[in-house]
Structures are given as C-alpha cells and as structure tokens.
Amino acid sequence: MANSILSQAQFHNEEAAYAFVEARIWPKGPVCPHCGGVERNSKMGGKSTRIGTYKCYACRKPFTVKIGTIFEKSHIPMNLWLQAIFLIASSKKGISSNQLHRTLGVTLKSAWFMSHRIREAMKDDGGPLGGTGKIVEADETFWGTETGKKKQAGGGHKMKVMALVERGGKVRSVRIHDMKLSTMREVMESNLHPETHLMTDEAWQYYQIGKQFAKHSTVNHTLKEYARGSVTTNTIESFFAIFKRGLIGTYHHVSSQHLERYSAEFDFRYNNRKSLGVEDAERAENLLRGVVGKRLTYAATAN
Numbered sequence: 652m653a654n655s656i657l658s659q660a661q662f663h664n665e666e667a668a669y670a671f672v673e674a675r676i677w678p679k680g681p682v683c684p685h686c687g688g689v690e691r692n693s694k695m696g697g698k699s700t701r702i703g704t705y706k707c708y709a710c711r712k713p714f715t716v717k718i719g720t721i722f723e724k725s726h727i728p729m730n731l732w733l734q735a736i737f738l739i740a741s742s743k744k745g746i747s748s749n750q751l752h753r754t755l756g757v758t759l760k761s762a763w764f765m766s767h768r769i770r771e772a773m774k775d776d777g778g779p780l781g782g783t784g785k786i787v788e789a790d791e792t793f794w795g796t797e798t799g800k801k802k803q804a805g806g807g808h809k810m811k812v813m814a815l816v817e818r819g820g821k822v823r824s825v826r827i828h829d830m831k832l833s834t835m836r837e838v839m840e841s842n843l844h845p846e847t848h849l850m851t852d853e854a855w856q857y858y859q860i861g862k863q864f865a866k867h868s869t870v871n872h873t874l875k876e877y878a879r880g881s882v883t884t885n886t887i888e889s890f891f892a893i894f895k896r897g898l899i900g901t902y903h904h905v906s907s908q909h910l911e912r913y914s915a916e917f918d919f920r921y922n923n924r925k926s927l928g929v930e931d932a933e934r935a936e937n938l939l940r941g942v943v944g945k946r947l948t949y950a951a952t953a954n
C-alpha cells in the first residue's frame with residue numbers, strides 16, 4: 652500500500668491531532684499556561700469534556716495546548732489545522748484561501764483566518780544573517796500599489812520589499828516604505844552581521860551602507876553584467892522570482908496591509924528548502940514549532 656503522508660492519523664482524527672501537537676509543544680509533558688505548573692496536570696475525561704482539556708491542580712484552572720498559540724480561540728478541528736499547515740508548508744508557490752476553503756471544506760472566512768495565522772507561525776526569530784567568510788546578497792523588488800497611493804514616476808507608489816540572502820543559507824525579506832538611505836541602512840544594520848561580505852547592484856544607497864561591512868562588491872545591472880566571477884546577485888534574483896510567481900499566480904490581490912506576512916511565508920519555505928535537506932513533512936513540523944506565541948490580535952475572535 653502506498654505510504655501517503657496524508658493518510659496519517661493526525662490529519663483525520665482530532666484526538667490524534669491533539670496528541671501530535673502536544674508532543675511537539677510540550678515535549679516534556681503538559682505545561683499549565685496559567686501558572687506554569689508542570690507537575691499537577693491531569694487529562695480530563697468524560698463525554699462533556701472537550702478533546703485535549705487538562706486541569707491544573709496547582710491553580711485549579713483548565714487548559715488545552717491551544718492557549719498562547721495560533722490555534723487559540725479557534726473552533727476549527729485540530730486535524731484540519733494540521734492539514735492546512737501541511738498544505739501551506741509543502742506548496743512551493745503558496746496556497747490561496749480559496750483553494751484551502753475548497754480542499755478542507757471549511758468556510759472561506761475560516762480558510763482566510765487559518766492561512767493568516769499559519770503565516771504568523773512562519774515568521775522567524777530574527778537573528779542576524781551573514782558573518783565572517785559569509786556572502787550576503789541584498790536587493791529590493793517592487794510590487795503592485797500601496798493602499799491609497801497614486802501612480803508616481805520612479806515607483807514611489809509601489810509596495811517594496813527588500814531581501815537579504817546568505818549564500819547557501821537563509822533569506823530575510825523586509826517590507827520597506829521608501830528607498831531612503833536611512834530606511835535601507837536600518838534594515839541592513841538590524842539583520843546583517845558586520846563581518847559579512849555584501850554583494851549588491853550599484854544603487855547609490857548600497858555604496859554608503861556597504862562601508863559598514865567587511866567587504867562590498869557590486870554588479871552593474873545596467874551594463875547587463877549580471878555575473879563577474881563570483882560577484883553576482885543571482886541567488887536573490889531567483890528568490891524574488893519564486894516570491895513574485897507566488898504573488899502573481901497564487902495570491903492575486905495582496906494588500907499592502909498583509910504583504911509582510913506573505914513575505915514571511917516565502918522566507919520560511921526558502922529557509923526550509925529541499926536543497927538544505929528539508930522535506931515536506933519536516934518543513935510542516937518546523938512550521939508547527941512556530942505556532943507558540945504568535946496569536947494574531949486583530950483577528951482573535953474570528954471563528
């Protein structure tokens with residue numbers, strides 16, 4: 652019989668789904684989210700008790716593994732959450748809320764809510780990229796139109812994302828609102844190790860910022876000089892190509908309000924990519940580890 656990942660119990664049975672999530676969020680056993688207690692927690696049984704409910708006998712309060720995670724205050728069955736996580740983690744160009752709605756059989760509103768919360772869980776810890784002997788390519792890409800802006804020459808009305816990619820390592824993309832030196836400097840200072848060898852195009856801002864790093868090499872795009880020996884920005888350009896294909900092909904109308912979350916999604920998949928040895932199931936597990944502490948406040952009551 653074919654050994655399909657999707658035939659595993661956690662995708663079909665809610666109890667198995669809870670056990671799967673609990674094993675990853677509480678590797679040493681249940682932790683009471685109210686008082687932090689680890690010793691006097693008991694699983695509640697009985698027909699009237701919701702699946703996954705524990706009681707803490709230290710503070711006498713009930714809890715589930717959902718508290719303090721992206722699953723909090725959601726009535727969507729945990730096994731469907733795990734299906735959604737798997738689908739999003741394994742789809743290279745992303746998966747639209749509409750597709751999720753049809754595949755999972757949940758309402759469009761629930762699908763939208765789930766996919767945005769899952770994107771929250773894909774945000775990384777923010778440690779610096781680069782370092783001694785490491786090459787980081789930096790570049791920006793423009794997309795669509797900022798909410799409420801009129802067309803301007805020079806792309807001032809467009810949404811902008813700046814990305815930093817460490818060769819053979821991680822990417823980080825950051826939404827920026829303008830191309831001012833101070834804006835770009837801030838992004839690079841807070842995301843790059845100063846010992847990094849930086850590679851960029853010849854945008855004037857990079858000449859200024861480049862002085863703060865161990866080494867700075869540039870590629871002249873206007874002369875079609877995309878590669879001069881190892882000086883290229885090909886890595887970042889291929890990341891932007893996947894990012895834009897996803898935005899155009901899958902997410903047709905990304906509003907500027909949510910752009911940051913979509914870029915976190917593409918970063919996550921790139922940082923957990925196959926060429927680094929991360930397969931689909933492991934990528935979904937890595938995503939699941941990010942669910943803690945990422946609850947969205949603006950949509951907290953939806954479904």
Ligand SMILES: [Zn+2]
Pocket residue numbers: 683684685686687688707708709710711712
């Ligand atoms: Zn407690």
